[in-house]
Amino acid sequence: MRIKPFFFTVMPLTILLFQGCGDPFSNDLLREDARFLSAAPDAQVLQVKLPEQGTIAMNKTRQPLVLSDDGGRTGDDQFNDCAGSASNGGRALWYCFTDNFTHDVNQGVLGFLDLVDKVLEYPPSARANNRRIWGPWPGEEKDATDFRFEMERCEPGTEQAEDWCKEPPNGCKLGNDRVFYAYALEVRSKQKRNLSSDQGWVKAMQGLSVPFEGTRYGCGNLDFDVDRVASEDPTEKGKGSLLVQYDTRPPQADQSIGEYVKIDIVFNQFLPGDADEGTEPVDAQYNYLLENDRSGQFAYETRADLDENNPLRSAKEKLEIVTRWNTFGAGRGDVRISKGDLKDMVAYSHECWNQDFGRVYYEDTFGFQPKEGDEALCEFESWTF
Amino acid sequence: MTISRLAMALMILVVMAEPVLAQEDSNTKVVRFALVAGNNRGGDDMVELKYAERDATKVASVLRRLGRVRRSNMRVLLNGDPDDFINSLKRLETRIERIKNRKPNVETMLLVYYSGHSKNGSLMMNGSPLPLRKIKSFFASSKADVRIGILDSCRAGEITRLKGGQIAPSFLNVENDLNASGQVLITSSAGDEDSQESDELGGSFFTHYFVSGLRGAADRSGDGAVTLVEAYNYTYNNTVLKTSGTRGGTQHPEYKFDLKGRGNLVLTRVNAERSRLRFAAPVSGDYLVYNLKKGVVVAEVIKQEGEVRDIALAPGNYVIKKRRSHDVLLGKVTVSKNEIKEINDEQLKSTSYEDDYTKGAVMVKINGLKVELGTGMGLQGFFESPIRDDLFLTIPILFLNVDLHNFITKNLSLALDVSLGGRDGSVRVTEDTDVPIEYGEMGLGVGVNYTLGWDWFRIYIGGRLALVYIWRKFKGMEFRNWTPQDFTTVSPGLIAGMQAVFNRHWKLKLEGRVHYLYYNVDGDKSLGYGEGLFAFGYVF
Numbered sequence: 071m072r073i074k075p076f077f078f079t080v081m082p083l084t085i086l087l088f089q090g091c092g093d094p095f096s097n098d099l100l101r102e103d104a105r106f107l108s109a110a111p112d113a114q115v116l117q118v119k120l121p122e123q124g125t126i127a128m129n130k131t132r133q134p135l136v137l138s139d140d141g142g143r144t145g146d147d148q149f150n151d152c153a154g155s156a157s158n159g160g161r162a163l164w165y166c167f168t169d170n171f172t173h174d175v176n177q178g179v180l181g182f183l184d185l186v187d188k189v190l191e192y193p194p195s196a197r198a199n200n201r202r203i204w205g206p207w208p209g210e211e212k213d214a215t216d217f218r219f220e221m222e223r224c225e226p227g228t229e230q231a232e233d234w235c236k237e238p239p240n241g242c243k244l245g246n247d248r249v250f251y252a253y254a255l256e257v258r259s260k261q262k263r264n265l266s267s268d269q270g271w272v273k274a275m276q277g278l279s280v281p282f283e284g285t286r287y288g289c290g291n292l293d294f295d296v297d298r299v300a301s302e303d304p305t306e307k308g309k310g311s312l313l314v315q316y317d318t319r320p321p322q323a324d325q326s327i328g329e330y331v332k333i334d335i336v337f338n339q340f341l342p343g344d345a346d347e348g349t350e351p352v353d354a355q356y357n358y359l360l361e362n363d364r365s366g367q368f369a370y371e372t373r374a375d376l377d378e379n380n381p382l383r384s385a386k387e388k389l390e391i392v393t394r395w396n397t398f399g400a401g402r403g404d405v406r407i408s409k410g411d412l413k414d415m416v417a418y419s420h421e422c423w424n425q426d427f428g429r430v431y432y433e434d435t436f437g438f439q440p441k442e443g444d445e446a447l448c449e450f451e452s453w454t455f
Numbered sequence: 456m457t458i459s460r461l462a463m464a465l466m467i468l469v470v471m472a473e474p475v476l477a478q479e480d481s482n483t484k485v486v487r488f489a490l491v492a493g494n495n496r497g498g499d500d501m502v503e504l505k506y507a508e509r510d511a512t513k514v515a516s517v518l519r520r521l522g523r524v525r526r527s528n529m530r531v532l533l534n535g536d537p538d539d540f541i542n543s544l545k546r547l548e549t550r551i552e553r554i555k556n557r558k559p560n561v562e563t564m565l566l567v568y569y570s571g572h573s574k575n576g577s578l579m580m581n582g583s584p585l586p587l588r589k590i591k592s593f594f595a596s597s598k599a600d601v602r603i604g605i606l607d608s609c610r611a612g613e614i615t616r617l618k619g620g621q622i623a624p625s626f627l628n629v630e631n632d633l634n635a636s637g638q639v640l641i642t643s644s645a646g647d648e649d650s651q652e653s654d655e656l657g658g659s660f661f662t663h664y665f666v667s668g669l670r671g672a673a674d675r676s677g678d679g680a681v682t683l684v685e686a687y688n689y690t691y692n693n694t695v696l697k698t699s700g701t702r703g704g705t706q707h708p709e710y711k712f713d714l715k716g717r718g719n720l721v722l723t724r725v726n727a728e729r730s731r732l733r734f735a736a737p738v739s740g741d742y743l744v745y746n747l748k749k750g751v752v753v754a755e756v757i758k759q760e761g762e763v764r765d766i767a768l769a770p771g772n773y774v775i776k777k778r779r780s781h782d783v784l785l786g787k788v789t790v791s792k793n794e795i796k797e798i799n800d801e802q803l804k805s806t807s808y809e810d811d812y813t814k815g816a817v818m819v820k821i822n823g824l825k826v827e828l829g830t831g832m833g834l835q836g837f838f839e840s841p842i843r844d845d846l847f848l849t850i851p852i853l854f855l856n857v858d859l860h861n862f863i864t865k866n867l868s869l870a871l872d873v874s875l876g877g878r879d880g881s882v883r884v885t886e887d888t889d890v891p892i893e894y895g896e897m898g899l900g901v902g903v904n905y906t907l908g909w910d911w912f913r914i915y916i917g918g919r920l921a922l923v924y925i926w927r928k929f930k931g932m933e934f935r936n937w938t939p940q941d942f943t944t945v946s947p948g949l950i951a952g953m954q955a956v957f958n959r960h961w962k963l964k965l966e967g968r969v970h971y972l973y974y975n976v977d978g979d980k981s982l983g984y985g986e987g988l989f990a991f992g993y994v995f
Binding site: 096105193 | 845846882884885886887888890925926927933934935936937938939940941942976977978
């Protein structure tokens, strides 16, 4: 065997044969990808989670709520079901309402985050210093747009590709490294595939985040603009926009301390794509707080024509609902209705439930349901309104 | 040379001068058969020979080219066992019987040549004895009209070496009662002598002169036919002469002869090869003919002025060397097809002994090449932590290896191997997130090992160059679709190991390797890893 030709021909050829099959063999690359992933919004973390019947909330693991299919029933139908159930020993009215409503938020409003999750199941298609791009991704065949998810790590004193790194997310405390992430879910009509890969993209959702210690939890905000989606996808039926502010912390591994979730959502003329025909866009505020002892609070405020069946009373009333629950699920709901056709009048509803979500007290000022139980049995004595 | 041995040589000349063996005239068809065997390895307690197998190859070649032994009628057995030897003889005997049955008038000749160790009345082949009485018995029962046994069985030394580890009785002394018709037995040394190899000649003295004689150097009559008597005399005289000054002592070939009226037996015909060197009448002296490309001494011609000697050769390039007292004469000649190239001293150039480029040219380059196939398992681990925990994992490996022992020189082996290993593991990507992975490695290695020790236990050290291909695939929820990562590099290393040799074929090995690996993806890192291996080897 002639050694020299072997080294200079066979060995390099053999190396070439094995090269190029995969990504570089790098932990740094993997860890850097993981840092970006941890900063992306996570539909699982941002889901609203209420105590479930028959369990002690403190011992529950983090699972999405399992709710029955509503079978295409309207919000009124569901509300009436809740009202009928509560007066017959079923789940309390305002707990039931909160459950149904948060379910809608999880499935419909924050559902777009599932798309982000799906995109992030795949490795980035482009990597650059402080930047990752996933996609373009064609979605499903019926989708009229391609999707792309783009992230950038914003570091003080570092030249950034876009101006979205100028300000950190409001209400979030930065870590010692002062780093936060900017991201965007972008859409582009499939008709525009003839454009270059960087052209024609519209930011349907964009946000800023500060991940919590490398987990999918953290603090941030995101803005989801359905109108922008509609500009690329004529089949989009939704309207308006959402502004989501969140702050989440993971639970302890042994579940001795539960997760902390605070979500505030502002609906601006928002109408989900799957809304019933004739449904009006909504301006609303939604606040959800889950403390790490599993107690929590839900608040919802909107302007709506509550008596929409009566054309003579078409003014929009102000509806405020606040429900609270303790570690074991027992809780209280307070409702205030004002303005609109009520003018200077104010209507209230108060309800308490035990840890099995059965009503222990109910009273309202507008004769919707008769008074039940004793307020002394309430876990929360004070009224919100 | 003692008086008694001179008398013996003269006696054979007298006997052979009679027409005891039928001259091969045109009316007599002689079909020739030959078994040519060589064994470098005699046994665990014997020094391994360097040239025995090579000598056998030379004899086979000259018998085929000049001795009219057809390829189908010849068996060449290198490094064989006694069973192989006997089976080969039986197969040849079957062919002889078939011919005798079909054509009763055809004469047959069987020549058996063996080069290797002998001990206590047996030929020693790979540690197994072949009693000479078995060969005697075979010869006695053979249907061949003429049976010739030539045994070159001996040892080695500084420039010459003793063949074999112990002085053993020669074949002829054992076979004193041999009197069967048509038999000739020749041994390379007397019963109380060792036979010797020469590094300068690249073979044993005996076979060297025997082959040279068959090529034409022994053709004293100049008729182009080398008879058994001529070959023996040439071999005897020069073996005795050239071994007289060696450490092993003078070596005297012996014979046992009983051809009963069959006349001079022609072994080779020089004119069967049309390409020849002709040493013309005026030149005299000792001429060595080298084929440097093959690293062999083709022939040695010792002639006196007035004689003409033709040496039959294959066409090619040769070097002629003539020794003189104060220098050597060297010359390169090319012999074309069908050309008779005349040699005289004017063609040769005076060269000092220091500048003699034929020195060492015929040293064995492939001595006892043995192929070993092995398989085993082991563990591979990197020395640096945390590298071994989350980048290059510690893994079990399986491997196959092919070792070519004595490939480069004696005891220097070429080792080729392929290994495969891997396991499941994980990579920590954040403080509390481990990504499950499937990790694997494939290696192709080439190395050179130097082995020393005994026949039953050896140690070896060497260098190894490995082509390493490492990959990992990701599992688990978050990274399950991630593109697998891989890394390829060339990694140099050192190896050391020990072998327990069970028998001729099987051995057990423990081997340790230390390798250097340059990793330049997550920064430049010089890493080291080790491998501990346990293997079985089978030597063919």
